[in-house]
Amino acid sequence: MTWNWEQPDWPHFSYDTQALEPLEREFLLRSGEFLGVFRHVSPDERDQLRIDLISEEALKTSAIEGEYLNRDSVQSSLRQQLGLGNDGKRIPPAERGIAEMMADVYLHFFDPFSDRTLFNWHKMLMTGERRVEVVGRYREHADAMQIVSNRLDEPRVHFEAPPSSRVRSEMDTFITWFNDTSPKGKVSLPALTRAGIAHLYFESIHPFEDGNGRIGRALSEKALAQNLGEPSLISLAWTIERHRKTYYRMLEISSRDNKITDWLVYFAETILEAQRVTLTRVEFSVAKAKFYERFRGQFNERQEKMIARMFREGIDGFKGGLSAENYIAITKTSRATATRDLQDLVAKKALTRIGERRHTRYFLNLADRFEVVQQN
Template identity: 35%
Template sequence: MFSGEYIWQSPDWPAWRYDLAALATPLAAVSQAQGLLLGRLADVGLGPRDAASLAALTDDVIKTSAIEGEALQPASVRSSLARRLGVDIGALAPVDRHVEGVVDMVLDATGNAEAPLTEERLFGWHAALFPTGLSGLTPITTGGWRDDAQGPMQVVSGPVGRQRVHFQAPPAARLPGDIARFLAWVNAPAPAEPALLRAGLGHLWFVTLHPFDDGNGRLARAVGDLLLARADGSPQRFYSLSAQIQRERSAYYDMLEQTQKQGDLDATAWLAWFLQTLQAALGQAHQTLDTVLHKARFWQQGPAVALNERQVKVLNRLLDGFDGKLTSSKWAAIAKCSADTALRDLNDLVARGLLQRSGAGGRSTSYELANQPSSAAR
């Protein structure tokens, strides 16, 4: 009889179980959503496909770090990805060593999904996440498993002295055997589980092992992305599960804790949540594609008179999905121009029918695209 507190203490570990009949409906719904998205993508040109992939990967890189409370600069992430993928986005942002490391991991996981997952590959991903060998100001081991020298690996929250332990990982001494079993399962030539369920199980299994000093959540999501890329049969990504997990961050951690503390190895509830989240991510991808196609149509139709560089730059920001309201002061900051020049640029675009004013007027005036894409249009 199971008497431990955590799932890895079960005598049956790691013999995962799940109710396939209970998962049949959400599994079919996700498969249908995948087919609808791929069908739309098959009907668009190479340029929009590349732009949709760039948007999804940018979201993935930014949000997988945001889940852990780390903020990456979107412009730096997008530039790094565009440089690697050969997508022209105009001016590139300066190289950020930390951003480059996260991009390296995500692109290797998704672009080389069919390559075996090995210890060396995981070590490479981990080293890329921590290029200085530091997590914040704390030295950590890279290129090797944790050693528990400072005590057991725990996931905790709350202030020092009143911390709550959400999970405790298996002892470091067990890691070589546990990792070997995990990698053998990931690389099995004839998997027994449906491909989408393998992605959910791989994510859960790796984050339960928690084999590194830090970065385990990001690496677990990279493992899940690798298995999703295998399920899709394509190295190009058009949706971001990490972005959807970030939107449901609290539920994500609650579901992990619930699953990791239960007395058996039944992963049905986790997999149901995983499939529901994946379906939502695919729905978001349709909205991203709507935005990409609207942007392509906007520039294909083209304004009757050439725009200046400032106007092109800020319009592209709007077409990519501007965060918040565009005001003349924000225009001046983005375009690096004076307030008077920003107002002339904006008035010119309003006169051409490309922008429209909103707000109460005066300093409260904001501007938006005159013809926004409809997220309901499919």
């Protein structure tokens, strides 16, 4: 197998700009919509929304690599990093490291890119990691850097990166390219095109022993933020994680050639899907604030607890809707009391109800959820 970095035209990628133009326009349009909706969120809600969005990205970018972290710990660390308070909780190394990297991407997105940036990110990610020999430097081992799967006796090689001896020169060229294609660079590129190339280019070099995927996705976030002039807050890792097999398949296919139109279209469409997810989550936050304003002082303690729990479930809510059994279990009350509470919430139009008897399910009544978007 001949890889992209072994081709004579490496690292000069070719692609159809016309195929990307409508996607680039949609990205800029949706970015404006996001800013319009975000203005309707109160300052306190904005801070919490930032924590929610960034922590979700931290959790999902780790989950893509098979590492599952604690949400509360990641959020506690992010609050510290963003100057939003310190709850004094002990934060495990992995959660602290990914939170530090994500906060750095958010806070310093417009800083020029350098190998120092990468080395700092790598040190953050590898906090407490003892299996990696070289931390905060490019890989140095003589063995081939391969991505393999299947049985040890019959491995399938999905990709092989350039040897370690080439990494330094490859990364010098990559860093120069990244800075030159920024909005104020010598040969600036549109947002989606630049983010897509940056991710594939970086992953093709695979400069570190571990952490390349997480750093590569952070690079795409940095590229998007630089092109927008502010942190994008898009749910990129969240979206990739939901379609992980497609993501890995596209990376594998695209690592064999330097004609990358299919990769860039795929990655652009992934970013647009991530934008839609983020916009929906912001709308949900606005709707939550309006919901509590509308029903302030109208719920008893059990109802307050249940409503708060439903909002914590996020935009997807309880899978299949809230049941009476859910209500009883969460509020620790009797069936008769649960029935009265739920009927009262429906009568007040705080919840909507579908189904009958044991198939009855309840949902938050957020009918005006998209009103803000329609007004802009």
